Structures are given as C-alpha cells and as structure tokens.
Amino acid sequence: MANKIDRVPVREQEPKVRATNFEEVCYGYNAEEALLEASRCLGCKNPRCVAACPVGIDIPGFIAEVYAGNFEGAYNVISKDSSLPAVCGRVCPQETQCEGSCILGIKGQSVSIGKLERFVADTHREGKKRKADSVESGATPKNSNGIKVAVIGSGPAGLACASDLAKLGYSVTIFESLHRPGGVLTYGIPEFRLPKKKVVEQEIGDLLQMGIKIETNVFVGRSVTIDELMDKEGFKAVFVGTGAGLPMFLNIAGENLNGVFSANEYLTRNNLMQAFEESSDTPIFRAKRVCVVGGGNVAMDAARTALRLGAEVTVVYRRSEKEMPARVEEVHHAKEEGVNFCMLTNPVEIIGNEQGWVKAIKCVKMELGEPDEGGRRRPVAVPGSEFEIPTDAVIVSLGTMINSLIADTTPGIATDKKGRLQTDAVCATSKAGVFAGGDVVTGAATVILAMGEGRKAAKAIDDYLNKR
Numbered sequence: 001m002a003n004k005i006d007r008v009p010v011r012e013q014e015p016k017v018r019a020t021n022f023e024e025v026c027y028g029y030n031a032e033e034a035l036l037e038a039s040r041c042l043g044c045k046n047p048r049c050v051a052a053c054p055v056g057i058d059i060p061g062f063i064a065e066v067y068a069g070n071f072e073g074a075y076n077v078i079s080k081d082s083s084l085p086a087v088c089g090r091v092c093p094q095e096t097q098c099e100g101s102c103i104l105g106i107k108g109q110s111v112s113i114g115k116l117e118r119f120v121a122d123t124h125r126e127g128k129k130r131k132a133d134s135v136e137s138g139a140t141p142k143n144s145n146g147i148k149v150a151v152i153g154s155g156p157a158g159l160a161c162a163s164d165l166a167k168l169g170y171s172v173t174i175f176e177s178l179h180r181p182g183g184v185l186t187y188g189i190p191e192f193r194l195p196k197k198k199v200v201e202q203e204i205g206d207l208l209q210m211g212i213k214i215e216t217n218v219f220v221g222r223s224v225t226i227d228e229l230m231d232k233e234g235f236k237a238v239f240v241g242t243g244a245g246l247p248m249f250l251n252i253a254g255e256n257l258n259g260v261f262s263a264n265e266y267l268t269r270n271n272l273m274q275a276f277e278e279s280s281d282t283p284i285f286r287a288k289r290v291c292v293v294g295g296g297n298v299a300m301d302a303a304r305t306a307l308r309l310g311a312e313v314t315v316v317y318r319r320s321e322k323e324m325p326a327r328v329e330e331v332h333h334a335k336e337e338g339v340n341f342c343m344l345t346n347p348v349e350i351i352g353n354e355q356g357w358v359k360a361i362k363c364v365k366m367e368l369g370e371p372d373e374g375g376r377r378r379p380v381a382v383p384g385s386e387f388e389i390p391t392d393a394v395i396v397s398l399g400t401m402i403n404s405l406i407a408d409t410t411p412g413i414a415t416d417k418k419g420r421l422q423t424d425a426v427c428a429t430s431k432a433g434v435f436a437g438g439d440v441v442t443g444a445a446t447v448i449l450a451m452g453e454g455r456k457a458a459k460a461i462d463d464y465l466n467k468r
C-alpha cells in the first residue's frame with residue numbers, strides 16, 4: 001500500500017494564539033489525513049518500528065486497519081499492548097523509538113506513527129461519547145478470582161500493571177497519595193500537551209470500568225504501610241509504582257528567595273490546583289520575567305506554562321541545544337511560541353531585592369569539554385564570564401529523585417545508592433510478594449517505559465501467585 005508521498009503534516013494552533021491559552025497545541029489528524037498517512041506504511045515483514053516500541057505494539061497491523069478504514073479494529077490491535085493509547089500517541093518520544101527506527105526514515109520521512117495512534121484512540125473515545133466526568137471505580141470484574149493485589153501509585157506504571165492484573169481476574173486496588181489519579185499525566189504534563197478531561201480522565205475511566213478500585217488521598221508509608229496491606233488487609237501481592245517526584249535543586253546562594261520554584265511545584269500547582277486562575281485558593285505568583293533552569297521536557301513544560309501566564313521566559317541551560325534532553329518537538333514548539341534560550345550558561349547565584357524577592361540570576365558562560373560517563377560533553381565554566389539576567393522568578397528544573405518513604409517504612413526492601421528500588425529481571429523486589437516498576441526503579445524516564453515495566457510486573461505477579 002506504499003507510495004512516495006511526504007509525511008502528512010499535522011494541524012496545530014497558531015504559535016502566537018496558543019502562547020496565550022492552555023488549549024491543546026496539536027489538533028491531530030482527521031480521517032482523510034490519517035488514511036493518507038497510513039497509505040505510506042510499507043507493512044514490513046520484519047518491522048523495525050515494532051522492535052523499537054517498548055511495549056511491542058503491532059504497528060503495521062494497526063496501520064493496515066486504519067488504511068482499510070476500520071478504525072475500531074485498529075484500536076483493538078493497539079489496546080492489546082497499550083492501556084493508554086491516546087496518552088502515548090501524544091507524549092511518547094516516537095522520534096527516538098518507533099518512528100526513529102521506521103525504514104522510511106532512512107532515506108526520507110518516517111511514518112507518523114504517534115499521530116496515527118492518537119487518531120485511532122481519539123476516534124474510539126469520541127465514538128463512545130462517554131461523559132467527561134465518568135471516572136468511577138469498583139465494578140466487579142467479570143472473571144474475578146477474588147485474589148487481592150495492591151498497586152501503589154496511579155501513574156502509567158501503576159495503571160498498566162493494574163489493568164493487566166484486572167484482565168487476569170485479580171481484585172485490584174490502587175492507592176494514590178494525591179486527590180486525583182494519573183501521576184505525572186495529571187499533575188506534571190500540562191493541559192496544552194495532554195488534555196485532562198478529554199484524554200487522561202477518559203483513558204483512566206476505561207481502566208476503572210474493568211473493575212479496578214482507586215483509593216485517592218492514601219499516602220502509603222504514612223496512612224498505611226505495605227506490611228499492613230499484606231498482613232492485615234489481605235493483599236497477596238503489591239506493586240510499587242510511586243515514581244520519582246522529589247525535585248533536585250541547584251544548591252546555590254539565593255535559592256530560598258521568594259519567586260524561586262521547583263518545576264515540580266510550579267506545574268503541580270497549575271495542573272492539579274488550577275493556580276493560574278485568580279479565583280484559586282492558592283493562586284500562583286504571576287511574574288513578568290521568568291528564568292527556567294534546565295533543558296529537559298519538564299523545563300520546556302514549565303517555560304511554556306510561564307509564557308501562557310503572561311511572562312517573558314528565558315531557558316538557561318549549561319550545555320548546547322544538541323545535548324538538550326527535551327524532545328525536539330517540544331523545543332521547537334517553545335521557540336515558535338517565543339521562549340528565549342540562553343545556552344552554555346550556568347547559574348551561580350540568585351540575587352534578591354530588599355524585600356526578599358528574586359531580582360536577577362547571576363550566571364557564568366560554559367564551554368563543552370571532554371565527554372562524561374554518559375557520553376555527553378562535560379560543560380566547563382569560562383573564567384571571568386559572570387553576568388546577570390534580570391528576572392522576577394526562577395523555576396528550577398534539574399530532574400527528580402525518589403522519595404525514600406516506601407523504603408524507610410518497608411523492612412526488607414532493598415534500594416541502590418540513589419534510593420531507587422532494586423528489582424530483578426521480572427520486577428520483583430528483595431521483599432517476597434512486593435514488585436516495583438516505572439520511575440521508582442529506573443529513575444525519571446518515560447511514560448511508555450513505565451507502562452512496559454508495569455505490564456512486566458503484572459505477568460510476574462500472576463506467576464508468583466499461581467505458584468503459591
């Protein structure tokens with residue numbers, strides 16, 4: 001079915017318009033565009049795209065269904081391996097995974113697999129016309145075996161694990177410390193990249209209809225411990241998918257000034273607590289000028305959120321653009337919207353005014369030296385190159401760590417030096433019956449990797465419980 005047409009471009013909101021609102025940037029394909037894009041796939045016998053997908057979706061299989069106009073059939077193919085296709089179609093780093101390996105990409109443009117996945121998932125959802133607020137939990141699974149399994153954390157790892165366990169007939173309860181489920185999908189990634197009511201809540205709603213229960217506002221380690229869940233509440237196995245949500249800081253002078261945020265706090269307050277609204281109980285400080293320190297996806301999200309709140313935004317990053325860990329698409333979108341980039345620059349001090357508010361950030365210029373252990377060239381400060389960038393707020397986005405609460409309150413569970421839970425090849429921890437996956441094991445990674453781990457753990461939990 002292949003021909004030589006170029007990749008079908010996707011429609012997006014105009015940069016100047018979208019920089020002033022929180023609506024989704026990308027409109028996605030319509031049916032006509034999806035059919036045309038699907039016609040580009042060669043349907044390879046040994047598809048490189050599938051080998052590069054962390055959950056092994058049958059990509060040529062679903063694209064063939066799209067090409068045949070059988071969109072629901074395409075959805076069925078995807079949902080065999082992915083429990084959150086509308087989410088993954090939007091936020092997966094396809095350029096380094098399936099699309100990065102697509103054979104068409106060698107001499108031209110790869111198939112737009114992510115946008116097709118998104119089209120299929122959106123078409124399925126719109127066809128069902130379910131109410132946006134349909135997140136309810138607790139229906140009894142049809143094939144229930146009555147065995148209770150606890151899942152701690154409702155991010156992609158926990159949701160994927162819970163969904164596979166529910167399909168196998170287990171009675172699954174997810175315990176979530178926040179008041180809304182979804183993990184980073186809900187509190188981290190902003191609305192303009194991943195709509196909450198339209199996409200996240202609907203996909204979680206689909207999972208809950210499989211009979212999974214969710215108990216929110218339960219902070220495991222404080223409200224209840226893993227031992228109590230297993231010894232007193234009858235859970236036969238536990239999956240820990242608590243993520244890596246503890247922010248890292250610069251550890252420089254001035255970091256305690258008013259107007260300094262971690263990206264985690266800034267995004268959570270906006271996404272989860274609607275702090276951008278003046279009527280919010282805890283409205284966020286609307287700075288005129290904002291400096292965001294860091295070069296990852298989280299930094300891009302914080303910068304583009306600050307822009308939408310009316311600030312002039314500068315991203316300060318200590319390496320060059322080539323080394324930025326953020327997705328190319330996110331950097332491109334940020335630039336189009338008017339975010340400024342100050343590369344090869346490292347903050348050394350945050351300077352405050354007499355009232356204790358940020359007024360500038362002092363930086364040094366950097367140059368790239370020898371590669372570090374990870375292969376990226378190490379940034380080295382240029383002597384005597386200090387300069388100041390006037391700013392009213394600083395958002396620190398240097399990555400995240402693991403909260404030690406689970407490890408501290410669960411005797412017998414082993415961690416590595418960075419506090420990540422240690423697991424074997426099938427996601428089992430050192431404590432019998434306790435499994436783990438996602439960012440709490442790998443450190444900050446991606447949605448699809450977390451989902452892959454959750455699915456692997458579900459299979460291992462099933463094997464473990466069958467052997468007992």
Ligand SMILES: Cc1cc2nc3c(=O)[nH]c(=O)nc-3n(C[C@H](O)[C@H](O)[C@H](O)COP(=O)(O)OP(=O)(O)OC[C@H]3O[C@@H](n4cnc5c(N)ncnc54)[C@H](O)[C@@H]3O)c2cc1C
Pocket residue numbers: 091092093152153154155156157158175176177178181182183184185188189190218219220221241242243244245267297298301403405406437438439440444445446447448450
């Ligand atoms: C702002 C931002 C943007 C990102 N953008 C992308 C992107 O574009 N593409 C991509 O692939 N990845 C992206 N990521 C990374 C991705 O979101 C994570 O890798 C993924 O969400 C990890 O999933 P998880 O299930 O392991 O953890 P999380 O999503 O962090 O979920 C963990 C959940 O556990 C809960 N929890 C923690 N401790 C407890 C406890 N003790 N008791 C009960 N509940 C607890 C938390 O509240 C949370 O809901 C981004 C991350 C951030 C922060």
Ligand code: SF4
Pocket residue numbers: 040041042043044047048049050059060101102103104111113
């Ligand atoms: S590698 Fe590209 S062309 Fe081949 S099946 Fe996958 S998406 Fe289609």
